[in-house]
Amino acid sequence: MHTFSTLPVEIVYRIMDHQNEPTLFFSMQNVCRRLNQILSTYERYRTLSALDLRCYKIRDEEAQHIAYALRTNTTLTTLKLSANGISDKGAQYIADALRTNTTLTALDLGFNRVGDEGAQHIADALRTNTTLTTLNLRGNGISAEAAQHIADALRTNTTLTALDLSSNRVGDEGAQHIADALRTNTTLTTLNLRGNGISDEGAQHIGDTLRTNTTLTALDLGFNRVDDEGAQHIADTLRTNTTLTALDLGFNRVDDKGAQYIADALRTNTTLTTLNLGGNRISVEATQLIEDALHRNAGRPMFCENYVSYHLFRTSGSMTGCSEKILVPLNVVQESGIPRGRSCFELCDGSSEFLFY
Numbered sequence: 001m002h003t004f005s006t007l008p009v010e011i012v013y014r015i016m017d018h019q020n021e022p023t024l025f026f027s028m029q030n031v032c033r034r035l036n037q038i039l040s041t042y043e044r045y046r047t048l049s050a051l052d053l054r055c056y057k058i059r060d061e062e063a064q065h066i067a068y069a070l071r072t073n074t075t076l077t078t079l080k081l082s083a084n085g086i087s088d089k090g091a092q093y094i095a096d097a098l099r100t101n102t103t104l105t106a107l108d109l110g111f112n113r114v115g116d117e118g119a120q121h122i123a124d125a126l127r128t129n130t131t132l133t134t135l136n137l138r139g140n141g142i143s144a145e146a147a148q149h150i151a152d153a154l155r156t157n158t159t160l161t162a163l164d165l166s167s168n169r170v171g172d173e174g175a176q177h178i179a180d181a182l183r184t185n186t187t188l189t190t191l192n193l194r195g196n197g198i199s200d201e202g203a204q205h206i207g208d209t210l211r212t213n214t215t216l217t218a219l220d221l222g223f224n225r226v227d228d229e230g231a232q233h234i235a236d237t238l239r240t241n242t243t244l245t246a247l248d249l250g251f252n253r254v255d256d257k258g259a260q261y262i263a264d265a266l267r268t269n270t271t272l273t274t275l276n277l278g279g280n281r282i283s284v285e286a287t288q289l290i291e292d293a294l295h296r297n298a299g300r301p302m303f304c305e306n307y308v309s310y311h312l313f314r315t316s317g318s319m320t321g322c323s324e325k326i327l328v329p330l331n332v333v334q335e336s337g338i339p340r341g342r343s344c345f346e347l348c349d350g351s352s353e354f355l356f357y
Contacts, residue, residue, distance in 0.1 A: 050079075053080060054084075058085065059090065068097070082109065088113075091119070092121040094109070110164065111140070115141050115146075119150060120149040134161065138165070144170055147175075150178070151177035151181035154182070155185065157187070165191075165196065176201075179206045183212060183213065189216060190217065195223040198226065199225040199230065204233040206219070211241065221249055222249065228257040235264065239269065246272075247276070250280070259280075266293040270297065
C-alpha cells in the first residue's frame with residue numbers, strides 16, 4: 001500500500017490538484033517531511049500569497065493548524081480570518097507564529113472572540129514582528145486593558161502602518177493609551193477607532209497627540225460619543241496639523257457649534273482632503289459655514305476634487321430657482337447619484353435639499 005511517503009511526486013501533485021487552498025495550506029503542510037518538500041515545489045502552493053478564510057467556521061483547533069503552517073510558510077502575505085469563532089487561545093497560536101513568520105504583511109482577525117487576553121498575545125507578538133503592516137482586530141470585545149497592551153507594542157513596533165480597532169469598547173481610557181503611543185510611534189498612518197464609546201475626553205487625548213504626530217494620515221472616530229467640545233479639540237489640532245488627510249467624525253453628537261469650530265480650522269488647514277460629518281446634528285446653515293471656510297482658504301487648491309468631501313445627498317425637491325452656486329467634489333456628486341459632468345458640479349448654495357447624512 002502506498003502512502004504519501006512512497007507515492008510518486010506526480011501522483012501527489014494530482015491529489016493536490018483536487019484540494020482547495022485552505023486544505024493545501026493548513027491540512028497538508030507539516031504532515032511529513034517528504035510532503036513538505038513536495039508542497040514547496042507545487043505551483044499553486046508556491047504562488048499562494050493570499051488566503052481568505054472569512055466565515056469559514058474556524059475555531060481554536062483550526063487556528064492552531066493555521067498557525068503551525070505559518071511558522072514555516074514563506075509565501076503568504078495576506079491572511080483573512082474574520083467572522084469565525086477564534087478565541088483568545090486561537091489568537092495565542094497565531095501570535096506565536098507571528099514571532100517567527102517573516103512574510104505575512106496583513107492579518108484580519110475581525111469579528112471573532114479574541115477578547116482582551118487574545119489581543120494581548122497579538123500585541124506581544126508585535127513587539128518582535130517586523131513584517132506585519134496591517135492588523136484588523138475589529139469587533140472582538142477589546143477593552144481599555146487590551147488597548148494599553150497594543151499601545152505599548154506601538155511604542156516599539158516600526159512596521160505596522162494600519163490598525164483597525166473599530167467596534168470594540170476601548171472607551172476614553174483606551175483612546176488615551178493609543179494616543180499616548182502615537183506621540184512616539186512614527187509608522188502608523190491609518191487608525192480606526194470607530195464605534196468605541198469614545199467621548200470628548202478621548203477626543204481631547206487624540207487631538208493633543210495630533211499636534212505633534214507627523215505620520216497619521218487617516219483617522220476614523222465615527223459612531224462614538226463626541227460632541228461639540230470634542231469637535232473643538234479636534235478642530236484646534238487641524239489648525240496646526242499638516243499630515244492628516246482623512247477625518248471621519250460621522251454619527252457622533254456634533255451640532256452647529258462644533259461645525260463652527262471645524263469651519264474655523266478649515267480656514268487655515270491645507271492638507272485635509274476628506275471629512276465626514278454625516279449623521280450629526282448639523283444644520284444647513286452650519287454646512288454653509290464650512291463651505292465658506294473652504295472658499296476663503298487661499299492655501300487650498302481651487303479644484304473640485306481637492307475640496308473636503310462633505311458626503312452630501314439630495315433629499316427632496318429640485319435644483320430650479322437657485323440664485324447662487326457652490327462647487328463640490330466629484331466623489332460627492334458620484335455618491336449622491338447626481339449626473340456627472342465634465343469636471344465640476346454646481347449645487348444650490350445653501351439649499352435645504354442638500355444635507356449632511
